[in-house]
Amino acid sequence: xxxxxxxxxxxxxxxxxxxxxxxFCAVDNISFSIPAGSFFxxxxxxxxxxxxxxxxxxxxxEPTSGELSIKGRSMLGVPPNKxxxxxxxxxxxxxxxxxxxxxxxxxxxCQGVDKALILQKVQSVLERVGLPDAINKKPDQLSGGQKQRxxxxxxxxxxxxxxxxxxxxxxxxxxxREHMKVELKQLQNQFNTTFIYITHDQSEALVMSDQVAVMNxxxxxxxxxxxxxxYSPQTDFVAAFVGENNRWRAxxxxxxxxxxxxxxxxxxxxxxxxxxxxxxxxxxxxxxxxRPEAIMLSKTQVDTATFDNVLEGQVDCLLFDGxxxxxxxxxxxxxxEVNVTLPQTGEFNDLQEGQTIxxxxxxxxxxxxxxxxxxxxx
Amino acid sequence: MIPTIPQSRAFKSIYAGYxxxxxxxxxxxxxxxxxxxFNDSLFPSLPWNGFTLDWFxxxxxxxxxxxxxxxxxxxxxxxxxxxxxVTTLSVFVGTCNAFLFERENxxxxxxxxxxxxxxxxxxxxxxxxxILVFSNTIANAVENLIGWDxxxxxxxxxxxxxxxxxxxxxxxxxxxxxxxxKFDLTLEEAAMNLxxxxxxxxxxxxxxxxxxxxxxxxxxxxxxSFENFNTTLMLVGSDAPLTITMFDRLREGSTPVLNAVSxxxxxxxxxxxxxxxxxxxEKQ
Amino acid sequence: MTGHNHFRLxxxxxxxxxxxxxxxxxxxxxxxxxxLSLSEKVAPRVYETGLSNYAAFFNEPLYWNTFARTAVxxxxxTFLTLLIGFPVSYYIAKMxxxxxxxxxxxxxxxxxxxSELVRTFGWMILLRETGVISxxxxxxGLSEGPVELLYNDVTIMVGLxxxxxxxxxxxxxxxxxxxxxxxxxxxxxxxxxxxxxxRKVIIPHAMPGIVSGCIVVFMLSLGNYLTPVLLGGxxxxxxxxxxxxxxxxxxxxxxxxxxxxxxxxxxxxxxWGGLKITRQTLSNTMG
Numbered sequence: 008x009x010x011x012x013x014x015x016x017x018x019x020x021x022x023x024x025x026x027x028x029x030x031f032c033a034v035d036n037i038s039f040s041i042p043a044g045s046f047f048x049x050x051x052x053x054x055x056x057x058x059x060x061x062x063x064x065x066x067x068x069e070p071t072s073g074e075l076s077i078k079g080r081s082m083l084g085v086p087p088n089k090x091x092x093x094x095x096x097x098x099x100x101x102x103x104x105x106x107x108x109x110x111x112x113x114x115x116x117c118q119g120v121d122k123a124l125i126l127q128k129v130q131s132v133l134e135r136v137g138l139p140d141a142i143n144k145k146p147d148q149l150s151g152g153q154k155q156r157x158x159x160x161x162x163x164x165x166x167x168x169x170x171x172x173x174x175x176x177x178x179x180x181x182x183x184r185e186h187m188k189v190e191l192k193q194l195q196n197q198f199n200t201t202f203i204y205i206t207h208d209q210s211e212a213l214v215m216s217d218q219v220a221v222m223n224x225x226x227x228x229x230x231x232x233x234x235x236x237x238y239s240p241q242t243d244f245v246a247a248f249v250g251e252n253n254r255w256r257a258x259x260x261x262x263x264x265x266x267x268x269x270x271x272x273x274x275x276x277x278x279x280x281x282x283x284x285x286x287x288x289x290x291x292x293x294x295x296x297x298r299p300e301a302i303m304l305s306k307t308q309v310d311t312a313t314f315d316n317v318l319e320g321q322v323d324c325l326l327f328d329g330x331x332x333x334x335x336x337x338x339x340x341x342x343x344e345v346n347v348t349l350p351q352t353g354e355f356n357d358l359q360e361g362q363t364i365x366x367x368x369x370x371x372x373x374x375x376x377x378x379x380x381x382x383x384x385x
Numbered sequence: 386m387i388p389t390i391p392q393s394r395a396f397k398s399i400y401a402g403y404x405x406x407x408x409x410x411x412x413x414x415x416x417x418x419x420x421x422x423f424n425d426s427l428f429p430s431l432p433w434n435g436f437t438l439d440w441f442x443x444x445x446x447x448x449x450x451x452x453x454x455x456x457x458x459x460x461x462x463x464x465x466x467x468x469x470x471v472t473t474l475s476v477f478v479g480t481c482n483a484f485l486f487e488r489e490n491x492x493x494x495x496x497x498x499x500x501x502x503x504x505x506x507x508x509x510x511x512x513x514x515x516i517l518v519f520s521n522t523i524a525n526a527v528e529n530l531i532g533w534d535x536x537x538x539x540x541x542x543x544x545x546x547x548x549x550x551x552x553x554x555x556x557x558x559x560x561x562x563x564x565x566x567k568f569d570l571t572l573e574e575a576a577m578n579l580x581x582x583x584x585x586x587x588x589x590x591x592x593x594x595x596x597x598x599x600x601x602x603x604x605x606x607x608x609x610s611f612e613n614f615n616t617t618l619m620l621v622g623s624d625a626p627l628t629i630t631m632f633d634r635l636r637e638g639s640t641p642v643l644n645a646v647s648x649x650x651x652x653x654x655x656x657x658x659x660x661x662x663x664x665x666x667e668k669q
Numbered sequence: 670m671t672g673h674n675h676f677r678l679x680x681x682x683x684x685x686x687x688x689x690x691x692x693x694x695x696x697x698x699x700x701x702x703x704x705l706s707l708s709e710k711v712a713p714r715v716y717e718t719g720l721s722n723y724a725a726f727f728n729e730p731l732y733w734n735t736f737a738r739t740a741v742x743x744x745x746x747t748f749l750t751l752l753i754g755f756p757v758s759y760y761i762a763k764m765x766x767x768x769x770x771x772x773x774x775x776x777x778x779x780x781x782x783x784s785e786l787v788r789t790f791g792w793m794i795l796l797r798e799t800g801v802i803s804x805x806x807x808x809x810g811l812s813e814g815p816v817e818l819l820y821n822d823v824t825i826m827v828g829l830x831x832x833x834x835x836x837x838x839x840x841x842x843x844x845x846x847x848x849x850x851x852x853x854x855x856x857x858x859x860x861x862x863x864x865x866x867x868r869k870v871i872i873p874h875a876m877p878g879i880v881s882g883c884i885v886v887f888m889l890s891l892g893n894y895l896t897p898v899l900l901g902g903x904x905x906x907x908x909x910x911x912x913x914x915x916x917x918x919x920x921x922x923x924x925x926x927x928x929x930x931x932x933x934x935x936x937x938x939x940x941w942g943g944l945k946i947t948r949q950t951l952s953n954t955m956g
Binding site for chain 2: 680683684686687690691693694695696697698699701702705753756757760763764773775776777778779780782783784785786787788789790791792793794795799801831834850853854857863884885888891892893894895899909912913916917922925926929932933936937940951952
């Protein structure tokens with residue numbers, strides 16, 4: 008054990024955690040700590056190493072190197088059945104041959120809890136997850152959302168220090184998933200247990216989490232609140248992965264502090280801001296990220312006058328999707344295409360393809376990173 | 386107890402040791418049978434007197450090899466004949482059964498399905514005697530009524546074929562049904578939509594799809610028939626299949642020619658099994 | 670109307686082979702055997718209906734002792750096969766992957782592509798007085814002189830377990846294979862140790878495979894003839910030998926038919942009981 012004094016409110020801490028499979032580095036030197044009672048998400052595309060990381064926390068993988076401790080106690084070499092963490096598996100892993108009650112009682116029996124007390128605890132946790140009558144049902148008699156709640160109840164009844172959740176919403180249909188997001192967050196509040204949630208779905212991570220770590224290629228790109236990730240991404244990967252973004256390659260014509268004068272290959276110029284504290288010089292290539300919802304759409308030129316950047320273009324394509332509707336706007340002199348959110352205020356309901364339209368956005372909304380080729384796949 | 390659960394080194398080595406012992410147990414009898422086929426001795430036992438191929442190619446007593454031992458060669462011929470008959474019959478009936486149980490609906494289907502499974506849970510020797518008794522009853526009745534002696538219903542190859550067929554058909558049915566169950570019915574509907582008749586669609590689409598399973602079932606049927614002992618023992622007449630001949634020899638006291646026959650059998654059934662495995666792989 | 674008739678004709682044609690097979694080779698022969706077992710020879714060529722063949726079974730201790738012994742030994746063999754085969758099946762299904770797994774599985778099957786006669790012959794070469802193991806014991810000085818390892822109950826058991834192993838391993842591997850790894854992981858994650866996960870998660874999941882394996886193994890042991898005769902010798906006292914003796918040696922078919930029926934009843938009872946206890950059906954156990 009190291010002699011550094013630990014914050015008692017830290018539930019889980021990893022230092023320089025690394026996992027190799029042969030020559031492949033799945034988890035690359037990750038350090039982080041999670042305060043007690045928080046909802047912490049690890050968000051990343053598939054194959055980024057998040058499942059490996061979670062399985063190391065649960066004890067199903069041993070780290071190649073690094074330290075992992077829970078409530079100040081090192082977990083290295085501790086088998087999964089002796090760790091104060093429990094896991095909600097991706098496909099829930101409810102025991103199909105047991106009833107709901109037996110599923111929940113399983114862990115308590117392992118701890119050698121008295122039979123009468125077990126029954127009492129099982130009933131109480133079932134009430135807390137809102138399924139007081141499910142005790143004698145078999146898992147396959149439950150709906151998807153109910154199974155979810157039982158899987159969580161089965162863990163929470165053991166009062167673990169940390170609850171690990173391995174994309175448990177992935178198998179649910181869209182409507183139910185939206186509903187379960189809210190419910191999971193409420194359960195976490197109600198039980199006040201530390202949740203570590205891994206997902207490739209940014210919306211799940213943003214809605215539920217106190218803190219989100221964006222993971223890519225075995226490393227954490229950025230750890231922060233959902234707002235921080237969304238409003239001030241610190242890497243181009245985070246900018247591209249979290250939320251929607253227009254991504255343009257541009258060259259720097261001049262710099263004034265963090266404000267950059269940019270030029271697109273088709274000659275169009277506009278202003279942007281360096282996202283980090285890097286200095287850019289004329290001629291540097293940058294990737295510019297502008298969110299579709301940060302761009303003002305207007306039918307008349309006047310409205311855009313107050314913006315740092317304005318653009319006149321034609322509606323190229325309408326992608327109607329209710330509240331998520333988009334417009335692809337083609338710049339008037341040149342082929343540059345901009346993806347803009349369609350405000351549902353009623354004003355644009357009659358928008359036609361080919362119609363002339365004006366766009367405007369602030370320079371602070373155009374975030375610049377050094378140019379780099381990569382792709383984001385979920 | 387799966388690789389992702391950490392286990393102590395001692396547990397892992399004990400487990401691996403156990404598995405090794407198990408496979409030695411499985412291999413030991415087969416290995417000794419094969420090895421002693423080459424022992425230059427009149428008995429299949431130690432000491433090792435040196436290597437010889439006499440038990441395959443020797444042509445004078447007492448060292449008559451497998452390929453010059455007429456009774457054994459004859460009984461191999463008998464076994465092949467019986468196995469071919471059983472295979473043809475059971476694959477044909479098995480295919481009909483598969484279509485019946487997978488495609489049709491009729492009253493008492495479940496009852497009939499369970500009856501179809503029953504031959505698997507009836508001991509082979511009882512299948513043998515019941516068929517022996519019944520065929521004898523018919524033969525006697527025929528003799529009493531019209532005075533003919535139906536030789537075919539007395540113990541002999543015809544009864545051996547029927548006896549083996551009576552339970553091998555269940556296995557063939559299960560193998561072929563399993564594949565028919567996975568068949569996408571819309572393929573047949575597509576064929577009929579393109580103008581094929583029902584029978585033509587089955588013949589050109591479904592049966593080719595079933596062919597791997599039919600060949601697989603055929604191989605299994607052939608092997609099971611070739612190796613069958615219990616049912617055959619009760620029904621056999623003067624022409625003995627190989628297993629019966631070998632059994633009689635074994636009781637008399639054996640020479641390594643039996644090892645040679647055994648090795649020969651292992652190689653043949655190994656090859657059949659290999660074909661079966663390759664078929665399975667192709668199927669996937 | 671014509672379509673309907675056509676359909677019925679097709680059904681009849683499809684069903685004909687099945688009915689002919691089941692009726693003429695299974696159903697009627699067993700009924701006939703039952704009648705034969707109920708007829709007594711009162712004088713040459715004169716028969717009466719009666720239970721004397723069954724009475725003979727219960728009055729002659731040799732018969733029912735052999736019967737009981739066969740049943741008990743078969744149950745023991747089934748149990749041993751399960752005990753030995755389960756860890757192996759689990760190893761193949763869960764501990765190894767890919768090529769190793771396929772290799773081990775094929776290794777398990779190989780002995781059973783070979784005739785039972787050959788396998789039994791192998792055990793005879795290994796175990797008899799002049800056999801490999803006996804010679805080895807003498808050679809290493811563990812034994813003063815040659816040892817006869819054949820012709821005792823342990824040898825019969827070794828042979829029965831060996832002969833039945835495949836029919837236990839295949840259904841077990843199949844059901845264990847369908848056990849989701851995450852269920853085992855969940856069992857540990859919630860605090861269970863190996864034994865508890867085995868008892869609460871793995872064995873309940875494997876139950877259908879265990880039942881179908883046990884049923885087949887029990888039936889094969891009960892109906893086995895070769896192994897007791899060749900490995901157990903003259904004193905092996907297996908019930909199938911009695912049936913063979915009555916039919917072939919003594920030509921007392923009435924008595925043999927009664928014995929056959931008793932064996933069939935025992936085997937059916939145990940199969941039925943096994944299915945009832947574990948709430949399985951024959952269809953999903955065999956099919």
